[in-house]
Amino acid sequence: MPKITVTVNGTSHTSEVEGRLLLVHYLRDTLHLTGTHVGCDTSSCGACTIHLDGKAVKSCSMLAAQADGSTITTIEGLATGNELHPLQEGFKEEHGLQCGFCTPGMIMCAADLLSHNPNPSEQEIREGLEGNICRCTGYHNIVRAIQYAANKSLVVSE
Amino acid sequence: MSNKFIGKSVKRVEDKRFITGRGRYTDDIVLPGMTYAYILRSPYAHARIKSIDTSAAEAMEGVVTIMTGEEVGHYGVPCGWQVNFKNGDTMKEPPHPLLVKDKVRHVGDAVAMVVAESRELAQDAAEAIIIDYEVLPAVIDASKAVEEGAPLVHEDVPNNICFDWEIGNPKEEVDAAMASASHITTLEFVNQRLAPNAMEPRSYIGQYDSVYDKYTLYTSTQNPHLIRLLMCAFVLGLPEHKVRVVGPDVGGGFGSKIYHYTEEALVTLASKKIGRPVKWTETRSEAFLTDAHGRDHVTKAEMGFDADGKIVGLRIKTFANLGAYLSTFSTAVPTYLHGTLLQGLYTTPKIHLDMTCVFTNTTAVDAYRGAGRPEATYLLERLLDLSALEMGVDPTELRLKNFIPAFDGVTQPGYQTNVALQYDSGNYHGVLQRGLEMLGYEDFRKAQAEAATTNKLLGVGFSTYIEACGIAPSAVVGSLGARAGLYEVGQVRVQPTGKVSVFTGAHSHGQGHETTFAQVVADRLGIPMEDVDIVHGDSDTVAFGMGTYGSRSLAVGGSAIVKSLDKIIEKGAKIAAHKLECSVDDIEFIDGKFTVKGTDKSLGFGDIALTAYVPHVYPANLEPGLDFSSFYDPTNFTYPFGCHIAVVEVDKETGTTKIKRFIAVDDVGNVINPMIVDGQIHGGLAQGIGQALFEGVEYDENGQIINASYMDYTMPRADDFPMFELDRQVTPCPHNPLGVKGAGEAGCIGSTPAVTNAVIDALWSVGHKVKDIRMPLTSERVWRAMQS
Numbered sequence: 030m031p032k033i034t035v036t037v038n039g040t041s042h043t044s045e046v047e048g049r050l051l052l053v054h055y056l057r058d059t060l061h062l063t064g065t066h067v068g069c070d071t072s073s074c075g076a077c078t079i080h081l082d083g084k085a086v087k088s089c090s091m092l093a094a095q096a097d098g099s100t101i102t103t104i105e106g107l108a109t110g111n112e113l114h115p116l117q118e119g120f121k122e123e124h125g126l127q128c129g130f131c132t133p134g135m136i137m138c139a140a141d142l143l144s145h146n147p148n149p150s151e152q153e154i155r156e157g158l159e160g161n162i163c164r165c166t167g168y169h170n171i172v173r174a175i176q177y178a179a180n181k182s183l184v185v186s187e
Numbered sequence: 188m189s190n191k192f193i194g195k196s197v198k199r200v201e202d203k204r205f206i207t208g209r210g211r212y213t214d215d216i217v218l219p220g221m222t223y224a225y226i227l228r229s230p231y232a233h234a235r236i237k238s239i240d241t242s243a244a245e246a247m248e249g250v251v252t253i254m255t256g257e258e259v260g261h262y263g264v265p266c267g268w269q270v271n272f273k274n275g276d277t278m279k280e281p282p283h284p285l286l287v288k289d290k291v292r293h294v295g296d297a298v299a300m301v302v303a304e305s306r307e308l309a310q311d312a313a314e315a316i317i318i319d320y321e322v323l324p325a326v327i328d329a330s331k332a333v334e335e336g337a338p339l340v341h342e343d344v345p346n347n348i349c350f351d352w353e354i355g356n357p358k359e360e361v362d363a364a365m366a367s368a369s370h371i372t373t374l375e376f377v378n379q380r381l382a383p384n385a386m387e388p389r390s391y392i393g394q395y396d397s398v399y400d401k402y403t404l405y406t407s408t409q410n411p412h413l414i415r416l417l418m419c420a421f422v423l424g425l426p427e428h429k430v431r432v433v434g435p436d437v438g439g440g441f442g443s444k445i446y447h448y449t450e451e452a453l454v455t456l457a458s459k460k461i462g463r464p465v466k467w468t469e470t471r472s473e474a475f476l477t478d479a480h481g482r483d484h485v486t487k488a489e490m491g492f493d494a495d496g497k498i499v500g501l502r503i504k505t506f507a508n509l510g511a512y513l514s515t516f517s518t519a520v521p522t523y524l525h526g527t528l529l530q531g532l533y534t535t536p537k538i539h540l541d542m543t544c545v546f547t548n549t550t551a552v553d554a555y556r557g558a559g560r561p562e563a564t565y566l567l568e569r570l571l572d573l574s575a576l577e578m579g580v581d582p583t584e585l586r587l588k589n590f591i592p593a594f595d596g597v598t599q600p601g602y603q604t605n606v607a608l609q610y611d612s613g614n615y616h617g618v619l620q621r622g623l624e625m626l627g628y629e630d631f632r633k634a635q636a637e638a639a640t641t642n643k644l645l646g647v648g649f650s651t652y653i654e655a656c657g658i659a660p661s662a663v664v665g666s667l668g669a670r671a672g673l674y675e676v677g678q679v680r681v682q683p684t685g686k687v688s689v690f691t692g693a694h695s696h697g698q699g700h701e702t703t704f705a706q707v708v709a710d711r712l713g714i715p716m717e718d719v720d721i722v723h724g725d726s727d728t729v730a731f732g733m734g735t736y737g738s739r740s741l742a743v744g745g746s747a748i749v750k751s752l753d754k755i756i757e758k759g760a761k762i763a764a765h766k767l768e769c770s771v772d773d774i775e776f777i778d779g780k781f782t783v784k785g786t787d788k789s790l791g792f793g794d795i796a797l798t799a800y801v802p803h804v805y806p807a808n809l810e811p812g813l814d815f816s817s818f819y820d821p822t823n824f825t826y827p828f829g830c831h832i833a834v835v836e837v838d839k840e841t842g843t844t845k846i847k848r849f850i851a852v853d854d855v856g857n858v859i860n861p862m863i864v865d866g867q868i869h870g871g872l873a874q875g876i877g878q879a880l881f882e883g884v885e886y887d888e889n890g891q892i893i894n895a896s897y898m899d900y901t902m903p904r905a906d907d908f909p910m911f912e913l914d915r916q917v918t919p920c921p922h923n924p925l926g927v928k929g930a931g932e933a934g935c936i937g938s939t940p941a942v943t944n945a946v947i948d949a950l951w952s953v954g955h956k957v958k959d960i961r962m963p964l965t966s967e968r969v970w971r972a973m974q975s
């Protein structure tokens with residue numbers, strides 16, 4: 030079995046993994062980071078989105094073995110101590126979640142979007158969420174949550 | 188009583204755990220010694236099982252046990268609602284075994300379950316099971332399944348008819364009314380099959396504890412107590428007091444997680460058999476094959492008008508597809524949740540629905556967000572807009588002419604329909620007028636005329652809907668065949684320190700009960716929201732419950748809590764009167780204080796709570812403690828209504844439809860948390876518009892779903908919608924203590940016909956006089972409609 034070393038939310042882990050183990054299952058079953066969800070089996074829903082070396086990826090679409098040597102952030106690692114990330118705050122303030130199942134993936138995807146485009150238009154946000162499905166919210170308040178976070182981050186960085 | 192929280196957009200209490208990745212869904216739970224199940228399913232829609240050979244699989248590494256129909260096929264899941272044939276005969280109710288041993292009846296029918304040390308090993312072993320099938324011809328379409336010579340899904344169900352059924356006025360009266368009509372609009376259409384697609388796949392863990400002889404089932408369900416009742420009393424014959432059912436965080440339901448599924452009983456049995464916990468979580472592809480679908484009606488409907496444009500009659504023939512087996516509430520959906528809504532908002536004097544419910548070699552069909560009511564609304568609202576086009580009148584004027592006049596249900600009586608229900612209160616003109624203001628109707632028609640000369644056509648579609656929610660008065664549904672009561676339970680336990688634990692039988696899987704219910708409790712008791720904890724989803728902590736569906740949680744579950752709160756306040760007043768040495772009639776409870784009327788003598792809620800538990804100075808003959816449980820059984824359904832307006836742009840070259848605006852004016856009675864209600868409407872709109880434009884389960888003639896994944900089934904995505912334009916009117920419900928009606932399904936019920944109507948309107952604006960385009964309205968279908 031291949032041996033991998035990954036840094037997840039600031040902690041280094043070395044594990045032996047089966048060749049066929051998906052990264053999402055490694056995070057959920059081996060590291061017990063169950064905030065990353067599995068919503069589909071075709072890489073279509075984005076519920077499993079994490080950051081791998083600073084970029085949003087669908088963790089169901091790669092093997093754990095492929096992540097060897099990488100640095101990963103999951104939803105559990107997004108807040109700084111007790112201080113919520115502006116996107117986490119935005120989702121709460123704007124009611125961007127209902128059942129919460131898509132939410133970690135949405136937030137991780139949106140964080141990537143804002144890192145490239147700190148002040149996106151509504152259309153850019155909607156297009157940026159193309160890879161993520163939410164069945165509960167109709168996306169309306171997810172868009173507003175991301176706008177909230179963008180506004181807040183702009184104010185902070187000014 | 189205080190007024191700090193009710194009516195305010197209080198941010199959700201439950202959000203913290205979800206936004207930090209600490210929600211706890213069933214698949215997140217790991218128990219010591221846990222094993223994993225994989226279910227081997229039929230690849231055929233209809234086939235006889237000649238043999239099953241599990242020997243190679245049994246011998247494989249990591250396999251703990253394998254179960255087949257031989258072992259558990261005598262257990263089956265029941266249907267919860269009995270509907271009779273027109274002639275009074277009982278509906279056909281073939282068994283739905285946990286695992287099939289003789290004949291598979293749809294793709295995905297469960298044949299064997301492998302339990303192994305890991306998910307992967309279980310799946311590997313399942314692939315080594317050898318099944319010899321004799322493939323049989325399959326029947327997919329409900330209207331074809333009733334034809335002579337069609338393959339029989341169940342040998343003992345002639346013509347595949349589960350039952351036929353009718354509602355409304357006598358057929359002859361409706362025929363006579365139609366014969367007198369000066370215009371009849373005829374519409375033949377399909378309300379297509381949908382996959383509910385809650386984002387969390389179904390997941391179950393069975394756990395048997397031999398020390399206490401106790402079972403625990405963790406399940407992604409909308410109603411843990413109902414699952415316990417069904418599984419114990421009707422499937423496995425287990426003693427209910429030895430079974431605990433927990434519905435932890437659940438990632439959306441939309442109806443699909445109401446039903447008792449075979450896998451819940453299977454993991455329970457398997458955990459007893461092997462003495463270890465057994466987890467099963469479906470894949471998304473499996474969800475498409477096994478989670479109950481929604482809709483699937485084939486309908487011919489006719490609406491007759493007199494020369495003044497008043498509706499004189501409505502005559503309908505529908506075939507409803509129930510799939511291969513009866514899911515828990517499947518038989519109620521096309522009947523009592525559908526036929527009873529065909530009055531709509533109109534004074535239609537004569538209505539008749541002739542319904543035939545049919546078995547086919549497809550996945551079971553049951554309630555999906557709206558459940559029968561979207562089908563009724565689609566039928567009526569399509570007919571209204573199409574009739575206006577055919578008669579050359581304005582669709583909004585046609586509605587205004589036929590609306591039931593406003594009534595409050597208090598000083599004016601409820602409205603008795605011709606299809607059994609009595610509406611509680613309504614102001615139907617109000618929502619349409621507000622919608623038209625928001626739209627700017629006259630300007631829109633001008634813009635539409637201009638657009639008609641370009642490649643981007645504009646269309647507007649209307650839908651003025653009503654639904655029956657707050658499900659349901661037990662005696663009424665009992666007389667209609669329900670095999671359950673539909674009350675709700677609410678327990679309020681005031682702790683000695685004055686903090687409050689509330690136990691509700693409603694179950695939250697996105698609706699935000701932990702917030703809304705706490706708002707109600709905090710205001711009624713005049714305490715901070717932080718002092719209130721809402722507990723739900725565990726049959727060991729919550730006394731009983733019927734769960735969440737049919738937009739019932741606040742109207743029924745909230746009312747049960749209010750009943751208990753009233754008892755708390757009544758008892759608190761007795762304790763206060765004793766301590767303040769006055770008559771109980773002189774006590775009033777305001778802002779969290781029991782006060783002697785007209786004085787400044789008072790005791791706080793916390794003081795009274797403590798006294799109830801430390802009863803030293805205490806009324807004689809009064810029990811200590813401050814803890815009440817109540818059952819609330821509603822006296823009627825609630826009837827939310829509203830007006831939805833879609834503005835679409837149709838590309839003349841490609842047939843592509845874009846939603847330009849979507850206006851929704853809903854009247855859901857009183858509102859506790861406007862932010863949450865708006866969120867419910869948004870989500871419903873996306874699903875309703877999704878049905879019109881994108882979604883649909885497609886079967887081939889062999890019974891294979893050709894789009895059973897998120898690659899192939901078009902789920903609505905963020906860039907398919909504009910920002911929704913919402914407004915609200917408030918006509919309180921006259922028969923429950925909060926005056927609330929329910930908001931969970933409204934968006935999904937009203938929106939679908941508005942979109943189809945808008946596309947048809949766009950096409951008529953340039954002379955393509957099409958009556959119908961089959962949903963989903965793909966660009967190809969719209970383009971083809973423009974070529975005819």
Ligand code: FES
Pocket residue numbers: 066067068069070071072073074075076077078087088089090
């Ligand atoms: S689970 Fe990864 S995209 Fe759906």
Ligand code: FES
Pocket residue numbers: 125126127128129130131132162163164165166386438439697
């Ligand atoms: S909040 Fe439920 S799927 Fe998005």
